[in-house]
Amino acid sequence: MTPGTRSAVLGRRGGVDPNVAEQLGFTVHDVVRDLRRDVAAATLPLPVDGTEEAEASRERLLAQLDEHLLPRLAELSxxxxxxxxxxxxxxxxxxxNSLLGEEVSEAGVLRPTTREPVVGVHPRDVDTLTAGPVTELARLVKHEGVPRGTALMDAPDLDSLLKENRSTAHQLLEAADLWLFVTTAARYGDALPWQALDRAKERGASVAMVLNRVPKENLTTIRADLNARMKERGMKDVPLFVVPDVGPHEGLLDPKLVAPIQRWLNLMAGPERSRTVILRTLKGALGALPDWVTGLVTAVEQQGTVAFDLRNAVQSVVPDAQLAARTAVLSGTSGEGTVAARFAELASTDHISRVTVRDGIARTTKRAGKARETALLRLREEVEATATRAFVAAGVRTEESLQGALAGPGAPAAGETILPSATSRAKDRLAWGQRTAAEWSRLADDVVGRMADSDPDSSGTEAAARAAGARKAFGDVGLATLLQATALGNEDSANLVDRVLGETAGAAIEELQGELADQVALAVAEEARSVQSALDVPALADDAAAPLRVRLAELRRLT
Structure with missing residues (x-):
């Protein structure tokens, strides 16, 4: 069915102006449907000031869209x-019960009385009642006392002791086309009635009010006071019905007492007049949407602003942390301590330094070279462990700097919330360091492999001969390990490498040192990335509010 056909059908069935039906037809339904999608997607991950209130408002907006606007726009009849x-x-x-002239909803002195919502519908209107919160949450009663074109519902107490009842009451209010709010002479000054009325006004709902159980001697005074309060809140046009207090009683009220309300409901009877109420509430609800969406846009953009500040705070730490990490590696201190101790042990027990060098070339047997290579595997373990510790240390120092920038004095809002768990980071940091150290060892093996593939004509016969002699004396893995230890700053391995390779080792050591410095700087970046990943979500993107702004522009064109 096309929008135009839909308008014509609505006009024939209910006497609605085709222009109004067109306005509240497919076009509006599509806009509201798209709005619902974008509101649901607009999350607020950072707990900054106002987020809790904005999230509550977002949930209420979703409830109104789901429980009233979308179902009602889908079926105006x-x-x-x-x-x-x-x-x-x-x-x-x-x-x-008194309005229907029959007890169909349980009433009594026990609270809460209304445990199950009841909706009364004229038998001829049952087939046209749209499925939704009303039909899902309430017991349906067919009753000829209900004016045609209306569905009259008895909802649970808004302040029920039972949370489920309170939730149901609010859901049903969101689904309503008209709120008939009932309070008493003793309680009309409480906060609850006015909170509910403010909520109705906020969503553009049509409202009428019943002031029940009013002592006759105070009726005039109380009605004037309530009217004054309603006028102060911009509700001077809200219908007000007063029901006098009849004292303790059971059963139905005297029909005369509810006659004004009954007449008012009958005024809305029939498809055409009831649809006027529906359209009025729909227009009010649609007119209220821009303010709701504007508030949500503001909250989403605030999240983006805070995320921008947090990203800057994280990035401000990185340059100094990387410089410090590179300096620590290039200073050569990593080659002291355990690496030096393990080299001394191997030199003492496995005699790895006892290599004859004649005319600058290492001289040894293949068997002796294999033994040295096997012994140097223990040094490689220590070299990789030392490199791992260097990566981990760089990460830990960066973590401390990030904690100061994000959780210390003058830190941006919500900084603490994006810091990852220290335990999980420690595990991830160690795993990353071990992988990177192993990759560094593979680079060292590749460097030695390139020595083997070097062309004597381009690199010089002496250099090639020295490289071949060193590889024979220590094996490829052993020679690579000695180059790694030298790159870490170990003097003993540096002296040995210089003896067997001379100037040939310079480029290899420089490459390994450069890679180690690059990787330790990468460890700093990895630490920053682990924090920034919490900010790399669509909700915190620069254009996160763009879809909502499009919906806002569409709503303003409609309203």
């Missing part, structure tokens, strides 16, 4: 839903 709402003991069920 469904009866207008009138919900009797109010606080505990307001007399909603008694009023509901």
């Amino acid at each position: 469904s009866p207008a839903v009138v919900v009797l709402a109010g606080s505990t003991g307001a007399g909603k069920s008694t009023l509901f």
Whole structure:
């Protein structure tokens, strides 16, 4: 069915102006449907000031879209839903039963009385009642006392002791086309009635009010006071019905007492007039949407601003941390301590330094070279462990700097919340360091392999001969390990490498040192990345609010 056809059909069935039906037809439904999608996607991950309130507002907006606007826009011919709402003991069920002239909703002195919502519908309107929160949450009662074109509902107490009842009451209010709010002479000054009325006004709902159980001697005074309060809140046009106090009683109220409310409901009877209520509430709800969406846009953009500050705070740490990490590696201190101790042990027990060098070339047997290579595997383990510790240390120092920048004095909002778990980071940092150290060893093996592949004509016969002699004396892995230890700053291995390779070793050591410095700088970047990953989400992107702004522009064109 095309939008134009839909308009014509609505016009024939309900007497609605085709232009109004067109306005509230497919176009509006599509806009609201797209709005619902984008509101659901607009998360607020950073706990900054105002986020909790914005999230609550977002949830309420979703509830209104899901429980009223989308179902109602999908089917305008469904009866207008009138919900009797109010606080505990307001007399909603008694009023509901009295309006129908029959006890169909449980009423009594026990609280909460209304455990199950009841919706009364005229038998001829049952087939047109749209499926949704009303039909899912309430017990349906067919009753000829319900005016045609309306569905009259008795909802649970808004302040029920049971959380489930409170939740249901609020859901039903969101689904309503008209709120018939019931309060009493003793409780109309409480916060709850006014909070509910403010909520109705905020979402653009149509409202009427029943002031129940009013002592006759105070009726004029109380009605004037309530009217004044409603006027102060911009509700001077809200219908107000007053039901006098009849004292303790059971059963239905005298029909005369509820006659004004009954007449008012009958004024909305029939498809055409009830649809006027529906359209009025829809227009009010649509007109209220831009303010809601604007508030959400502001909250999303605030998240982006905070995320920008947090990213800058993280990045401000990186340059100094990388410089410090590179300096620590290139200073050569890593080659002291355990690496030096392990080299001394191998020199003493396995005589790895006892290599004859004649005319600058290492002279040894193949068997002796194999023995040295096997012994040097223990040094390689220590070299990789030392490199791993260098990577981990760089990460730990960066972590400390990040904690100061994000959680210390003057830190941006929500900085603490994006810091990862120290335990998980320690595990990840160690695993990354071990992988990177192993890759560094493979680079050293590759460097020695390139020595083997060097062309004597281009590198010089003497250099090639020295490299071949060194590889024979220590094996490829052993020679690579000695180059690594030298790159770490170990003097003993440096002296040995100089004896067997001379100037040939210079480029190899420089390459290994450069790679080690690059990787330790990368360890710093990896630490920063682990923090920034919490900010690399669509909700914190620079254009996160763009879809909502598009929806806002569409809503403003409609309203």
